[in-house]
Amino acid sequence: MVYYVYILSSATNYTIYIGVTNDLIRRVYEHKNDLAPESFTSRYGVHKLVYFEQTTDVRAALEREKQLKGWRRSKKNSLINGMNPQWRDLYPMILGEETDSSTHFVRSE
Secondary structure, three states: OOEEEEEEEEOOOOOEEEEEEOOHHHHHHHHHOOOOOOOHHHHHOEEEEEEEEEEOOHHHHHHHHHHHHHOOHHHHHHHHHHHOOOOOOOHHHHOOOOOOOOOOOOOOO
């Protein structure tokens, strides 16, 4: 099984959310469509997938999520900038609707 640690941002990139899932496409779809109407991402319009990494170790994914949540915002921004400098929505790319060789996927374990 593959697990993903991901970061979503609001349209303005002001608000971010960090999560973990074993189905990135499904989970981002749920966020984008506000399927949990009372959730943080729904309340603050955090729907843009700006970063993700994958691993086959669920414990490593949960630990990484916790680690990222503990980082200062500037460090989180640097992580995102390293993979996705324009903070584009990566969801179309993971759906296979778009390809961009300038986006580098990091920390794949």
